[in-house]
Structure formats: structure tokens, C-alpha cells
Amino acid sequence: MITEFYIEDCAIGGDNPCFIIAEIGSNHNNDYDIAIRLIDEAAKAGVNAVKFQTFRASTHYSKYAPGFEYLNGLKTYDLIKSLEINRDWHKPLKEYCDSIGLVFLSSPCDSDAIEELDKLGVAAFKLASFDLPDVSLIKQMARTKRPIILSTGMANWMEIQNAIDILRSVGNQQIALLQCTSLYPAPIELSNLHTIKTMKNAFGVVTGYSDHTIGEHICIAAVAQGASIIEKHFTLDRSMKGPDHKFAIEPKELETMVQHIRDVERSIGDGMKQGPRPEEKEMFDKGRRSIHAACDINKGEKITKDMLIIKRPGLGLPPYLKPHIVNRIAKQNIKKDKWITWEMI
Numbered sequence: 398m399i400t401e402f403y404i405e406d407c408a409i410g411g412d413n414p415c416f417i418i419a420e421i422g423s424n425h426n427n428d429y430d431i432a433i434r435l436i437d438e439a440a441k442a443g444v445n446a447v448k449f450q451t452f453r454a455s456t457h458y459s460k461y462a463p464g465f466e467y468l469n470g471l472k473t474y475d476l477i478k479s480l481e482i483n484r485d486w487h488k489p490l491k492e493y494c495d496s497i498g499l500v501f502l503s504s505p506c507d508s509d510a511i512e513e514l515d516k517l518g519v520a521a522f523k524l525a526s527f528d529l530p531d532v533s534l535i536k537q538m539a540r541t542k543r544p545i546i547l548s549t550g551m552a553n554w555m556e557i558q559n560a561i562d563i564l565r566s567v568g569n570q571q572i573a574l575l576q577c578t579s580l581y582p583a584p585i586e587l588s589n590l591h592t593i594k595t596m597k598n599a600f601g602v603v604t605g606y607s608d609h610t611i612g613e614h615i616c617i618a619a620v621a622q623g624a625s626i627i628e629k630h631f632t633l634d635r636s637m638k639g640p641d642h643k644f645a646i647e648p649k650e651l652e653t654m655v656q657h658i659r660d661v662e663r664s665i666g667d668g669m670k671q672g673p674r675p676e677e678k679e680m681f682d683k684g685r686r687s688i689h690a691a692c693d694i695n696k697g698e699k700i701t702k703d704m705l706i707i708k709r710p711g712l713g714l715p716p717y718l719k720p721h722i723v724n725r726i727a728k729q730n731i732k733k734d735k736w737i738t739w740e741m742i
Contacts, residue, residue, distance in 0.1 A: 400603055402544055402571040405500050405520045407445055409544070409573065410603035410625045415658055417444040418502065418523075419631040419651060420607075422641050423480040425449070432486065434633060436494060442652035443659075446500035448523060448628070449490070451510040454478035467581055468640055476640065484510075487517055508537060515541045521571075523628075526550030526579050526607075529560055539564045544571035546626065548607045549596070550579030561600055573603040573626055576619075582644035583609035590615070590622045597623065609644055613654035620661045627658065685711030687736050688719055694731040699724060700742065713737045 401410040409416050419439035425432035432449075439447045454477040464470040487503070494501035504523045505511045511522065511534070521544040528534055529552050538545050545564055549557055557574065564572055576592045578584075588610060597604040605626025606619035616627050630645035646654065673681040691706040702723050707716045713736025714722065725742045 399570040416626045418446045418628040419444045422450045424632045438648040443655040448502040451503045452506035456507045535563050539567045539569040546573045548575045548577040550577035575605045575607040577607040593622045617657050683710040687711045687713035690731045693733045694727045
């Protein structure tokens with residue numbers, strides 16, 4: 398079981414920062430300049446990686462495939478054909494990503510794509526949810542010995558276990574599972590973020606979240622649930638033509654999402670309760686309650702319960718010691734409303 402591995406120089410899993418992928422997919426609209434602009438905006442937002450999709454309509458969909466309702470019945474094959482990436486872009490896009498410190502990824506959807514991307518030296522492979530049943534595709538990816546990220550939209554436990562068994566059977570232990578809802582956009586109530594922890598415990602792998610909901614807040618919640626990888630669809634403008642733009646986030650939103658994820662990571666802490674932090678010392682001293690004199694107490698006088706009151710600040714003895722102070726003798730005059738310390742009694 399491996400719950401931590403590297404994608405290039407980024408440590409994934411464990412207590413490491415969340416690995417954030419801006420999913421460009423096909424939102425480049427077959428325009429190389431748009432692809433570069435998307436990479437630039439993703440880098441500016443502070444993500445770790447950008448991801449494209451590499452498919453060929455002829456090996457991806459049947460020409461007779463029915464249209465999807467959310468795409469208003471457009472002929473699926475023709476749509477997919479229009480979204481194919483020019484594979485000659487892979488090398489210059491990766492080189493550009495390398496030059497600005499971003500990890501270049503793509504989801505290969507056929508054998509040739511895996512071979513081409515492997516030769517190019519991609520840092521990891523991502524398998525789309527729809528391709529999880531394709532045993533041969535998974536096995537070919539696994540044999541590259543590169544980290545494999547599997548989206549699990551629509552999958553049941555047996556399908557996930559089968560995919561993991563295939564990866565491990567060829568000695569590839571660098572596995573990440575992403576919780577995903579395969580709807581576009583995905584309803585928030587179907588996000589099922591508890592699965593992030595469940596899959597980690599069940600399979601002993603890195604887990605994360607691939608998001609298709611509107612906005613960035615569910616990604617933030619996923620990180621609080623322990624997601625080590627976040628993948629979010631990204632566009633320059635939601636009004637652009639194409640199937641994946643309308644549920645993607647725009648550059649400023651991506652930047653905000655990254656900032657919020659980093660804030661959440663800093664907020665999680667170590668789970669220990671060990672008293673006040675050094676930064677809380679003033680609040681601990683001045684804001685907590687302690688034992689005070691409810692009236693003037695004269696030196697030599699026996700202290701009774703009625704002479705004591707609990708109030709702020711916390712500079713005196715803690716309230717739980719009140720029974721131990723009753724019947725003691727005042728060693729000095731104690732003014733009303735003054736906190737009481739051991740030196741006074």
C-alpha cells in the first residue's frame with residue numbers, strides 16, 4: 398500500500414499540500430493560442446498542473462452513438478471529432494509548461510495516445526471515469542510505471558478494486574483515486590465527499606476529487622475531507638462555444654479556489670489540544686475566567702464561599718480550585734474585584 402508518491406517534484410498524499418490540476422480538457426477549442434493562454438492563466442492562479450484530453454473520435458465513440466441530453470442531442474461522434482486535440486501540440490505544450498514550472502498532463506483515451514505521451518515523458522497518466530472498464534487501457538498505462546490517477550465516476554467497489562488489481566499486478570503502486578460525479582454540471586447533493594476517506598481506507602491509496610459542480614466551494618470542502626488531489630475544469634470564458642465551458646471556472650475564480658484551498662490546508666492543523674498557542678497567550682491571560690474577591694478581604698480573615706466570585710480576567714487561580722480556597726486564611730489585604738493568587742492566601 399502506497400499513500401504517498403511523486404508527480405515530478407510534487408509529493409502527493411500524506412501531509413503534503415493538495416495537488417491542484419486545472420482541467421483544460423477540450424476547452425482550447427482547437428486553437429493553440431487559447432491553449433497557451435489557458436496555461437498562462439492556470440500558472441498565474443497557482444495550480445500545480447494543467448491537463449488536456451487526448452482522444453481520436455474513430456477509436457473513442459461509435460458513429461452510431463446516441464446524443465447526450467445535456468448536449469441537446471448533438472451527434473456524439475461529430476462533436477467528439479470536433480474536439481480532438483492536434484497531437485503535434487503535445488511536445489510544445491509540455492515544453493512550455495516545463496518552462497513556467499507547471500506539470501503537463503493529459504488523459505489518453507487510446508493506445509497510441511498512451512505510447513505518444515509516455516515517449517514525451519509525461520509525469521503521470523489520468524484515466525477518465527468513462528474508461529475505467531477498459532482493462533487493456535489501464536494495463537498499458539500501468540506498464541509505463543508512471544503514477545496513475547483514476548477517476549471513479551459511476552464506478553462500484555468491484556470495478557475500482559479490479560482496476561487497482563490490474564495496476565498492482567504489473568508492479569505499479571503509484572495510484573490515486575478521485576471521487577467524481579459524471580454529470581455536467583454535477584448536482585451538489587451527489588458529490589458524496591465522504592467517499593474520499595472511504596476509498597483511502599478501503600484501498601490504501603491516495604485519494605482526491607474531480608469536480609463538475611458549479612463554483613469552487615465543493616472543492617474546498619473536499620480538501621477539508623482529506624483530498625490530496627483536486628481536479629477542476631477550467632476555461633477562459635464560460636460563454637465560449639463547447640460542451641465543457643459552461644460548468645468550468647474562469648481565471649479569477651481558479652485563483653480564488655487555489656487561495657482558499659491553501660487557507661483550508663493551513664487551518665487543518667495537527668488535531669492536538671495542548672492548551673493555548675503562544676499567539677493565544679494574551680487572550681488566555683486576559684479573557685479567561687479566574688477566582689476574584691467578591692468583597693474586601695482583610696489580612697488574617699478566613700475566606701468563605703461568599704467572598705469569592707468567578708469572572709474575567711484569567712490572571713488568578715482557575716475556577717476549579719474554588720473549593721480549595723474556602724476556609725484558607727488571607728495573608729494580605731485583598732481588595733474587592735481583585736483576582737486571587739496563591740501568594741495571597
